[in-house]
Amino acid sequence: MKAERNDSQTHGSSGSRRSRWARRALAALSGLVAAFSALGVAELVAAAVRPEAGPVTAVGGAVIDRTPPAVKDFAVREFGTNDKLVLQLGILLLLAVFAMAVGLLALRHRRIGSAVVPVFGVLGAVAAAGRPEGQPLDALPSLVGGLVAAGALYVLIGRLTGPAGAPSPAAGGTADRSPAVFDRRGFVIAATAVAAASAGAGAVGRKVTASVQAGAAESRRDIVLPAPGSAAPAVPRGADLGVRGVSSFVTPNRSFYRVDTALVVPRVDAGSWRLRIHGKGVTRPLTLSYRDLLRREIVERDITLTCVSNEVGGPYVGNARWIGVRLSDLLREAGVRPPSDGGPADQLVSRSVDGMTIGTPVEDVMDGRDAMLALGMNGEPLPFDHGFPVRMVVPGLYGYVSACKWIQDIELTTFDAYDAYWVKRTWARRAPIKTQSRIDTPRPFASPSAGTVPVAGVAWAQHRGVSRVEVRVDGGDWHTARLGAPAGRDTWRQWVWEWPATSGSHTLEVRATDGTGATQTDARVGTVPDGATGWHSVVVDVS
Ligand SMILES: Nc1nc2c(c(=O)[nH]1)N[C@H]1C(S)=C(S)[C@@H](COP(=O)(O)O)O[C@H]1N2
Numbered sequence: 001m002k003a004e005r006n007d008s009q010t011h012g013s014s015g016s017r018r019s020r021w022a023r024r025a026l027a028a029l030s031g032l033v034a035a036f037s038a039l040g041v042a043e044l045v046a047a048a049v050r051p052e053a054g055p056v057t058a059v060g061g062a063v064i065d066r067t068p069p070a071v072k073d074f075a076v077r078e079f080g081t082n083d084k085l086v087l088q089l090g091i092l093l094l095l096a097v098f099a100m101a102v103g104l105l106a107l108r109h110r111r112i113g114s115a116v117v118p119v120f121g122v123l124g125a126v127a128a129a130g131r132p133e134g135q136p137l138d139a140l141p142s143l144v145g146g147l148v149a150a151g152a153l154y155v156l157i158g159r160l161t162g163p164a165g166a167p168s169p170a171a172g173g174t175a176d177r178s179p180a181v182f183d184r185r186g187f188v189i190a191a192t193a194v195a196a197a198s199a200g201a202g203a204v205g206r207k208v209t210a211s212v213q214a215g216a217a218e219s220r221r222d223i224v225l226p227a228p229g230s231a232a233p234a235v236p237r238g239a240d241l242g243v244r245g246v247s248s249f250v251t252p253n254r255s256f257y258r259v260d261t262a263l264v265v266p267r268v269d270a271g272s273w274r275l276r277i278h279g280k281g282v283t284r285p286l287t288l289s290y291r292d293l294l295r296r297e298i299v300e301r302d303i304t305l306t307c308v309s310n311e312v313g314g315p316y317v318g319n320a321r322w323i324g325v326r327l328s329d330l331l332r333e334a335g336v337r338p339p340s341d342g343g344p345a346d347q348l349v350s351r352s353v354d355g356m357t358i359g360t361p362v363e364d365v366m367d368g369r370d371a372m373l374a375l376g377m378n379g380e381p382l383p384f385d386h387g388f389p390v391r392m393v394v395p396g397l398y399g400y401v402s403a404c405k406w407i408q409d410i411e412l413t414t415f416d417a418y419d420a421y422w423v424k425r426t427w428a429r430r431a432p433i434k435t436q437s438r439i440d441t442p443r444p445f446a447s448p449s450a451g452t453v454p455v456a457g458v459a460w461a462q463h464r465g466v467s468r469v470e471v472r473v474d475g476g477d478w479h480t481a482r483l484g485a486p487a488g489r490d491t492w493r494q495w496v497w498e499w500p501a502t503s504g505s506h507t508l509e510v511r512a513t514d515g516t517g518a519t520q521t522d523a524r525v526g527t528v529p530d531g532a533t534g535w536h537s538v539v540v541d542v543s
Pocket residue numbers: 256257258259260261262305306307308352353354356385386387398399400403404405406
């Protein structure tokens with residue numbers, strides 16, 4: 001250290017050292033500018049192909065596809081719906097680090113460094129084309145981006161090293177690739193030009209994508225949902241108990257949980273949307289438009305949706321009023337018979353426009369329950385986040401085996417012949433919803449005052465219904481809670497128990513009993529492979 005400091009005391013040596021560091025910094029910056037140019041150009045090309053084919057989205061999607069269930073659950077838990085933002089920021093950060101490293105490499109070996117750049121383009125291309133719904137054309141944005149970035153880096157590094165291979169005049173005619181002086185002005189001009197052109201390309205790409213999406217939004221605005229031929233019974237008075245802090249009986253769309261693998265929410269134009277129903281045992285294959293669905297009998301039902309990734313006490317459950325078309329009506333029209341009636345297909349595979357596949361037992365959707373192709377949610381067309389224009393909803397089954405959003409294809413097949421997306425990733429083939437109950441109030445570690453404290457929450461056991469909820473304190477006797485008025489066996493129920501709370505720290509526990517008389521088990525299991533069990537408990541400090 002000391003020797004170095006002495007060294008730099010001579011003017012010339014310190015100047016060249018500073019200049020060498022400046023050049024390294026600018027080389028790293030060149031890498032960043034080149035990466036930026038790749039992203040800008042790729043955005044433009046992706047606008048022509050499709051937005052999902054952009055490199056960051058494609059790599060992110062590929063990461064999601066390969067994420068082990070435990071990590072996915074961790075991400076969902078820790079970041080909630082921000083998991084996707086965190087993922088994309090992580091990818092950009094990694095890209096920036098690589099870009100700077102390649103910039104430095106190019107400073108030493110201009111050709112090799114520049115030649116490495118397209119390798120990243122190829123990685124993006126493989127990720128894009130390898131997505132479940134990937135097409136060969138999806139490779140284009142990353143490939144073009146990679147080539148443009150290689151060119152950009154080659155040009156920028158050239159401003160730092162002088163003409164490739166030529167001895168630098170400033171270095172006194174030797175072939176030293178670290179001249180003390182270099183073309184600063186040329187570099188600044190080139191870097192600015194590349195950055196500006198890339199930003200322009202990106203902006204144009206964004207604009208094109210936005211205008212395509214505006215078409216989908218317009219098609220959604222134009223929809224007038226019909227009055228249902230089979231209306232849902234009015235939500236009974238008393239379904240909402242009016243206890244502060246409890247989830248409302250109907251979950252508003254804006255606060256409804258969202259769980260999916262889409263980094264870019266698909267924006268499908270209802271006018272061009274089609275659904276195909278085909279496969280094993282289908283004697284009359286159907287292709288349906290949105291209008292075709294509107295012409296059929298429309299049903300309206302209150303159904304609670306639940307995610308298999310919901311931990312005990314977790315937030316991934318919500319209740320909405322759906323309107324749509326009975327799935328069994330369409331299947332019968334197509335000639336499908338359930339296995340119990342000799343039909344050859346026991347699995348219905350739904351496919352979304354973004355390549356999700358979801359496998360549902362044919363028997364379940366044809367056993368008389370209100371399985372539907374939903375068009376509306378709580379009085380409006382489906383929000384884009386929740387599957388516009390059409391999604392499936394099946395009472396009693398976790399979302400990943402029933403609730404395909406942005407659906408475009410239904411194929412009848414068998415469980416032996418095909419494993420859907422999450423089943424390939426170690427989740428169970430069949431997953432009926434397990435009985436669960438959740439304490440919404442008091443919140444964990446709340447400190448209510450001694451006296452009467454309402455303990456309240458929701459309980460669900462879709463398609464069996466909830467018949468009883470009990471609460472206990474510190475492992476004592478169970479107390480039966482008062483239930484919200486029943487709205488059918490496909491919805492959750494609110495519950496409340498007035499707790500005569502005494503001061504001190506207490507543990508509250510809840511359990512529900514379903515419509516068959518089976519009480520929720522206390523055995524704790526995790527979400528993988530077919531849903532968590534155990535009792536929700538909350539610790540509070542009564543003052
Ligand atoms: N196309 C598509 N549909 C999907 C999914 C998905 O990732 N992609 N996730 C499923 C899962 S796991 C759940 S729990 C529900 C969630 O529906 P929501 O986001 O409307 O609450 O959608 C299901 N449908």
